[in-house]
Amino acid sequence: MNSSSTPAWFTQGLGHIWLPYAQMKTMAAPLPVVRTYGSRLVLADGRELVDGVASWWTACHGYNHPRIAQALRQQLDTLPHVMFGGLAHEPAFELARRLTELLGPGLDRVFYSDSGSVAVEVAMKMAVQYWLNQGERGRSHFLVFKGGYHGDTFGTMAVCDPEEGMHTLFQGLLAQHHCADLPRDDDSFAGLDAFLAQNSHQFAGILVEPLVQGAGGMLLHEPQVLRRLRTLADRYQLPLIFDEIFTGFGRTGSMFAFEQAGVRPDIITLSKALTGGTLPLAATVASSHIFNAFWSDDTAHALMHGPTFMANAMACTTALASLDLFEAEPRLEQAAAVSRALVAGLAPCKDLDWVRDVRVLGAIGVVELKQLADKERLRQRFVQAGVWVRPFGTTVYLTPALNISIEDLHTLTEAVVGVLRAERP
Numbered sequence: 001m002n003s004s005s006t007p008a009w010f011t012q013g014l015g016h017i018w019l020p021y022a023q024m025k026t027m028a029a030p031l032p033v034v035r036t037y038g039s040r041l042v043l044a045d046g047r048e049l050v051d052g053v054a055s056w057w058t059a060c061h062g063y064n065h066p067r068i069a070q071a072l073r074q075q076l077d078t079l080p081h082v083m084f085g086g087l088a089h090e091p092a093f094e095l096a097r098r099l100t101e102l103l104g105p106g107l108d109r110v111f112y113s114d115s116g117s118v119a120v121e122v123a124m125k126m127a128v129q130y131w132l133n134q135g136e137r138g139r140s141h142f143l144v145f146k147g148g149y150h151g152d153t154f155g156t157m158a159v160c161d162p163e164e165g166m167h168t169l170f171q172g173l174l175a176q177h178h179c180a181d182l183p184r185d186d187d188s189f190a191g192l193d194a195f196l197a198q199n200s201h202q203f204a205g206i207l208v209e210p211l212v213q214g215a216g217g218m219l220l221h222e223p224q225v226l227r228r229l230r231t232l233a234d235r236y237q238l239p240l241i242f243d244e245i246f247t248g249f250g251r252t253g254s255m256f257a258f259e260q261a262g263v264r265p266d267i268i269t270l271s272k273a274l275t276g277g278t279l280p281l282a283a284t285v286a287s288s289h290i291f292n293a294f295w296s297d298d299t300a301h302a303l304m305h306g307p308t309f310m311a312n313a314m315a316c317t318t319a320l321a322s323l324d325l326f327e328a329e330p331r332l333e334q335a336a337a338v339s340r341a342l343v344a345g346l347a348p349c350k351d352l353d354w355v356r357d358v359r360v361l362g363a364i365g366v367v368e369l370k371q372l373a374d375k376e377r378l379r380q381r382f383v384q385a386g387v388w389v390r391p392f393g394t395t396v397y398l399t400p401a402l403n404i405s406i407e408d409l410h411t412l413t414e415a416v417v418g419v420l421r422a423e424r425p
């Protein structure tokens with residue numbers, strides 16, 4: 001970017017902004033974006049990048065979808081936001097009805113919040129209090145899994161994989177949970193079963209990202225793993241929480257990942273693509289079985305949580321528009337087409353000797369490298385190739401809009417293959 005095209009807001013603000021997951025001193029400057037449309041980011045210097053990340057997987061219909069924009073404008077003019085304590089509004093109630101209809105029988109109470117981490121915290125709080133309300137104390141631990149990621153708050157950091165997360169840094173401040181290997185085979189299942197037979201009384205619930213562990217490394221597992229967890233949850237009567245914040249809304253090829261396993265959670269968390277990437281919103285949806293433990297004449301049995309901006313009317317309206325789009329447009333067929341194109345387009349990476357693994361599930365394409373010393377250099381090469389791809393850990397991944405054009409998708413996979421070929425050590 002040459003300095004004449006660097007906007008004044010960028011230069012003047014850069015000394016005052018604190019960016020995510022970044023060593024501010026040594027990081028490369030972020031790219032100023034001035035406009036978005038479809039699967040494209042338009043930079044201040046006029047360059048256009050094909051977006052391979054869809055803004056952390058949120059923009060499932062691409063950017064600036066007219067249907068979402070129109071719904072948002074209307075809501076802005078009539079009722080942008082009111083507090084949710086004691087007041088009700090149509091978008092929140094309608095969205096709760098539509099979400100529970102979509103999730104199918106059993107998951108039927110929606111609690112709103114404004115970020116994924118908080119949705120997970122609420123799910124954890126529900127599970128812990130589910131036991132307390134029934135007079136059972138001492139169940140404060142969660143069974144969680146290696147490779148898992150559930151958020152950045154103190155509560156959720158503690159349920160992330162300790163190897164990946166910030167456990168060493170915040171040692172002593174984080175709650176202790178039990179982090180196990182996913183039961184990928186009969187032996188590990190038997191091991192977990194034996195462990196729970198001894199220790200299940202300490203646990204409030206089981207928490208897992210179904211089919212794909214996202215930010216922990218884009219690790220995939222078979223649907224069978226979820227059926228085993230359902231079996232264990234039933235055997236030891238532990239609430240099973242599926243964190244579908246990454247996987248929800250078509251990303252894995254089905255509307256929700258759990259559908260592919262044919263088992264249902266007791267609590268599910270949703271966010272990321274819930275509003276089609278336009279506004280922050282999250283939901284924790286509980287089964288009536290969980291909810292009934294709170295249904296009481298005792299006010300102390302109420303769920304004591306209430307984010308200020310929960311159920312923001314504009315966010316709920318965009319979520320409704322997003323659900324409309326899943327009905328009006330062939331989004332899941334498009335996701336299947338994206339999936340096929342990712343398989344074909346990324347296949348040449350398998351021949352590169354610094355590639356460990358190439359894997360695709362739904363509209364998620366992952367190239368895992370044996371080592372990746374200089375992520376920043378790779379990112380710059382991608383920008384030069386006209387794409388926005390942001391490697392993390394040792395993975396290069398694509399999670400584009402589900403309705404990305406086949407040409408744009410081709411540009412993305414060509415860039416990944418080309419850059420990884422040129423940059424191999």
Ligand SMILES: *Cc1c(COP(=O)(O)O)cnc(C)c1O
Nearest residue numbers: 115116117149150151214245246
């Ligand atoms: C992104 C993510 C979260 C955290 O969501 P935030 O909105 O960033 O707080 C939690 N769980 C999963 C699976 C995620 O992908």
